[in-house]
Amino acid sequence: MIRACCIGWPIHHVRSPLIHGFWLAAYGIEGAYTREPVEPGEAAAFLRSLADRGFAGCNVTIPHKEAAFAAMDEVDPGAVAVGAVNTVWHEGGRLIGMNSDVTGFLLNLDDQVPGWDRETGHAVVLGAGGAARGIVHGLKSRGVETITLANRSFSKAEAIAAGDPRRIRPAAWSALPALLPHADLLVNTTSLGMSGQPPLDLSLDGLKGDAIVSDIVYVPLVTSLLDDARQRGHRTAEGLGMLLHQAVPGFRKWFGVTPEVTPELHAHLAADIQGH
Numbered sequence: 001m002i003r004a005c006c007i008g009w010p011i012h013h014v015r016s017p018l019i020h021g022f023w024l025a026a027y028g029i030e031g032a033y034t035r036e037p038v039e040p041g042e043a044a045a046f047l048r049s050l051a052d053r054g055f056a057g058c059n060v061t062i063p064h065k066e067a068a069f070a071a072m073d074e075v076d077p078g079a080v081a082v083g084a085v086n087t088v089w090h091e092g093g094r095l096i097g098m099n100s101d102v103t104g105f106l107l108n109l110d111d112q113v114p115g116w117d118r119e120t121g122h123a124v125v126l127g128a129g130g131a132a133r134g135i136v137h138g139l140k141s142r143g144v145e146t147i148t149l150a151n152r153s154f155s156k157a158e159a160i161a162a163g164d165p166r167r168i169r170p171a172a173w174s175a176l177p178a179l180l181p182h183a184d185l186l187v188n189t190t191s192l193g194m195s196g197q198p199p200l201d202l203s204l205d206g207l208k209g210d211a212i213v214s215d216i217v218y219v220p221l222v223t224s225l226l227d228d229a230r231q232r233g234h235r236t237a238e239g240l241g242m243l244l245h246q247a248v249p250g251f252r253k254w255f256g257v258t259p260e261v262t263p264e265l266h267a268h269l270a271a272d273i274q275g276h
């Protein structure tokens, strides 16, 4: 029996057991994926004892992603870019970590808007938090030439842009109407529009007709940004797909099968999200 888990605090709301449980059943693998509550400050000790506890690896969620990064013996470039790890496994006594949000975001766009990277010279990214850091790294890795980061707190956008001033430009939130006509891809990485959070109050007037719109918020499944974009005829990529794709590398490492993100898996998670 292969075991993996997700650590966090609190942990009851985490949806990854639904994803991994679906795949374990679909591929007939004798395995288990559980939620493990780990208190703040205890993540490094838990991770160092993963093998002793019988786990092949784990996902890491709030508030442990930065502590997990610090506890790793080896990390992938995406994790370095974000300074946070969300997927962990061990090899020969060494802890290895990656940030699968980066690949999840890219693979979801590949799935929902094939060829998006060939037509994206300029991306406008809303937000400058942890998710934005990973997405900026991912966009650069796919050759996006210019990335403008608009954030409520300008200093946070400036801090990310300082890492590559030639390609990343910070912008004030108030500059968005002037920026939208130049965007090939618009990505919301803020928590605005998420259920329980303030709405994302952004007019898409001025956005080019062939621009692509992506929202990484997945509760609700179709945010008002995506709804507005679809009504205007834009191609879109929604946040649930990113969540599903970010689960793939962990499952492959722990259970030895590369799982597929299928419409059935999407429907399984969508039903859970709509039921809450």
Ligand code: NAP
Pocket (backbone or CB within 6 Å): 101, 104, 126, 127, 128, 129, 130, 131, 132, 151, 152, 153, 156, 189, 190, 191, 192, 194, 198, 216, 217, 218, 239, 240, 242, 243, 244, 246
């Ligand atoms: P974070 O580090 O806390 O960053 C939050 C971002 O939202 C910051 O840019 C923040 O701006 C902005 N923001 C929050 N409240 C705002 C407000 N009232 N007005 C304007 N801006 C506001 O969070 P994160 O980890 O990057 O996650 C952001 C969102 O992405 C969350 O909703 C999360 O659920 C979602 N997410 C989805 C996936 C997926 O798989 N689909 C993966 C990761 C994250 P300031 O800098 O000014 O505070």
